[in-house]
Amino acid sequence: MNNAILIGRMTKDPELNYTSGSKAFIRFNIAVNRIGEGTDFINCVAWEKTAKTIAEYFKKGQRILVQGSIRTGSYEKNGQTIYTTDILVSRFEFVESNNKSSSNKNYDNDAKFDSDDNDDDEDFPF
Numbered sequence: 001m002n003n004a005i006l007i008g009r010m011t012k013d014p015e016l017n018y019t020s021g022s023k024a025f026i027r028f029n030i031a032v033n034r035i036g037e038g039t040d041f042i043n044c045v046a047w048e049k050t051a052k053t054i055a056e057y058f059k060k061g062q063r064i065l066v067q068g069s070i071r072t073g074s075y076e077k078n079g080q081t082i083y084t085t086d087i088l089v090s091r092f093e094f095v096e097s098n099n100k101s102s103s104n105k106n107y108d109n110d111a112k113f114d115s116d117d118n119d120d121d122e123d124f125p126f
Contacts, residue, residue, distance in 0.1 A: 002069040004087050006042060007095055008032035010062050016055040026051040027086075030064060044068070045087040054092060063095035 008030030016026055025047050032040045044066055046054055060065055068089040074081050 003067070004070050005065065005067045006030065006032050006087065007063060007065045008042065008056050010060050010064060011041065012060045014055045014058055016051060024048050024051045026055050030066065043069075043084065043086045044089050045086045046092075050089055050092065054089075058096070065095050067091040067095040068083070 011029040011031055014026045014028045016024055018024055025045065028043060028044050028046075029041050032042055034040060054064070063126070066087055066089045068087045068091070071086050071088045073084045075081070075084070
């Protein structure tokens with residue numbers, strides 16, 4: 001089973017992008033506090049409706065719960081192989097209440113969003 005659930009803060013405002021095939025996506029990082037001292041910065045990727053909703057409702061510093069699978073990859077840069085690890089977000093939740101949020105948008109604080117547009121066909125048992 002490959003399933004990760006994290007709660008953290010957005011490290012910057014998410015920016016919606018599109019592939020050459022017009023698929024919406026965002027890459028964003030969340031800062032997750034460790035037990036004790038320290039913070040981990042986790043790379044996340046979301047596609048289509050999930051990406052559009054996160055880009056619309058979340059801003060830097062806001063708390064978010066993300067759930068998804070861990071994906072690894074690599075690419076070449078200046079002749080060196082760079083290895084990547086990302087969370088492919090399949091679901092997210094709003095964690096912060098409106099009065100703590102810097103956003104003036106109206107949304108349901110207890111809202112949950114399950115993606116049905118993920119590139120992953122794996123069925124989760126829950």
